[in-house]
Amino acid sequence: MSDLAAALDIVGARWALLVVEQMLDEPKRYGDLQRDLGVPTNILATRLRELEVAGVLVRLPLRHNTRAYALTERGRALREAIIALGNWGAEEA
Amino acid sequence: MSDLAAALDIVGARWALLVVEQMLDEPKRYGDLQRDLGVPTNILATRLRELEVAGVLVRLPLRHNTRAYALTERGRALREAIIALGNWGAEEA
DNA sequence: ACGTTCCACTTGCATTTTGCAAGTATCTCT
DNA sequence: AGAGATACTTGCAAAATGCAAGTGGAACGT
Numbered sequence: 001m002s003d004l005a006a007a008l009d010i011v012g013a014r015w016a017l018l019v020v021e022q023m024l025d026e027p028k029r030y031g032d033l034q035r036d037l038g039v040p041t042n043i044l045a046t047r048l049r050e051l052e053v054a055g056v057l058v059r060l061p062l063r064h065n066t067r068a069y070a071l072t073e074r075g076r077a078l079r080e081a082i083i084a085l086g087n088w089g090a091e092e093a
Numbered sequence: 094m095s096d097l098a099a100a101l102d103i104v105g106a107r108w109a110l111l112v113v114e115q116m117l118d119e120p121k122r123y124g125d126l127q128r129d130l131g132v133p134t135n136i137l138a139t140r141l142r143e144l145e146v147a148g149v150l151v152r153l154p155l156r157h158n159t160r161a162y163a164l165t166e167r168g169r170a171l172r173e174a175i176i177a178l179g180n181w182g183a184e185e186a
Numbered sequence: 187a188c189g190t191t192c193c194a195c196t197t198g199c200a201t202t203t204t205g206c207a208a209g210t211a212t213c214t215c216t
Numbered sequence: 217a218g219a220g221a222t223a224c225t226t227g228c229a230a231a232a233t234g235c236a237a238g239t240g241g242a243a244c245g246t
Contacts, residue, residue, distance in 0.1 A: 004114050004175060007182025012107070014233070021097050030194055040234050045195055065242045066193060074184070081181050082097060084174035089100025091170065107204070123223050133205050138224060158213040159222060 010054045011078065015039045016047050020056065020075060021082050027060060027070035051075070103147045104171065108132045109140050113149065113168060114175050120153060120163035144168070 001009075011017050018037055022028050028036075034044055048069060051057045056075040060068040071078075094102075104110050111130055115121050121129075127137055141162060144150045149168040153161040164171075 002111070002114070003179040003183040005111060005182070007178045008110060010182075011178075012110075014105070017101065017105075018095070018098060021095070031192095034194095041195070042197080042235090043233065046233095063243095064193080065240095077181055077184065081174060081177035084177045085100045085104075086096040088170055088174050089098070089103075090096040091167070124221090127223095134224070135206090135226080136204065139204095156213095157222075158211090 007081075010051075010056065013047065013050070015043055016051065017078075017082060017085070019044070019047055019051065020071065020078050021086075023057065023069060023071050023075070024079055024082065027068035029062070029066055029068055033069070100174075103144075103149065106140065106143070108136055109144065110171075110175060110178070112137070112140055112144065113164065113171050114179075116150065116162060116164050116168070117172055117175065120161035122155070122159055122161055126162070 011020065015037065019033060019039070022033055022036060030044070030048075033039065034041060037044075039047075048057070048059075052059060054074075055072055056078070057069050057071050060070055062068050104113065108130065112126060112132070115126055115129055123137070123141075126132065127134060130137075132140075141150070141152075145152060147167075148165055149171070150162050150164050153163055155161050
């Protein structure tokens with residue numbers, strides 16, 4: 001399996017990279033991600049679980065019964081790839 | 094829609110980026126892509142059609158009844174993003 | 187202490203996408 | 217005309233995705 005295939009195995013699923021992008025600047029809560037992305041709630045829950053298992057993000061317990069999702073070092077390492085893809089998407093066809 | 098979402102709208106489907114990666118160095122034929130990637134043939138046909146419509150690649154008629162698929166300028170512009178993602182995939186967890 | 191509210195999910199089911207295997211079309215060469 | 221090679225298409229099963237409603241637990245007000 002190529003390096004690219006290995007990467008896509010982790011962040012290639014629908015919504016995965018968009019979720020990571022949201023957290024690049026600061027940790028986000030579940031509701032924030034849902035509102036900002038418009039992602040179906042069951043999919044969001046699934047992605048967060050997968051990305052946590054993959055070591056891309058961690059759950060931070062917050063006060064009340066809320067938690068924040070924050071990128072790990074490995075998650076933050078996606079910044080360059082996300083920016084590169086974003087630049088490409090911004091260019092006109 | 095964010096720039097990243099726009100990009101994923103085009104190359105976010107399964108196999109799409111892997112197909113583009115294969116053509117970064119040189120044009121490829123249908124059978125080559127199928128063998129090298131192990132992608133289901135109907136999916137490959139669908140992706141090639143989508144990527145052609147999106148202006149990422151073009152069909153080049155070859156002799157016999159074969160054709161080659163080659164990246165356009167827009168397709169080649171994906172190189173940086175693909176390399177960035179590949180690098181990330183190559184790093185250990 | 188009890189009900190209400192908020193937040194983070196889960197669950198059930200329809201729709202869409204993906205995958206597998208087999209079949210079709212066209213060209214070339216003999 | 218027949219055979220082989222290449223590029224697909226087609227039919228159907230499996231898996232992923234999406235939608236809407238429901239669940240569970242902690243905090244807050246009374």
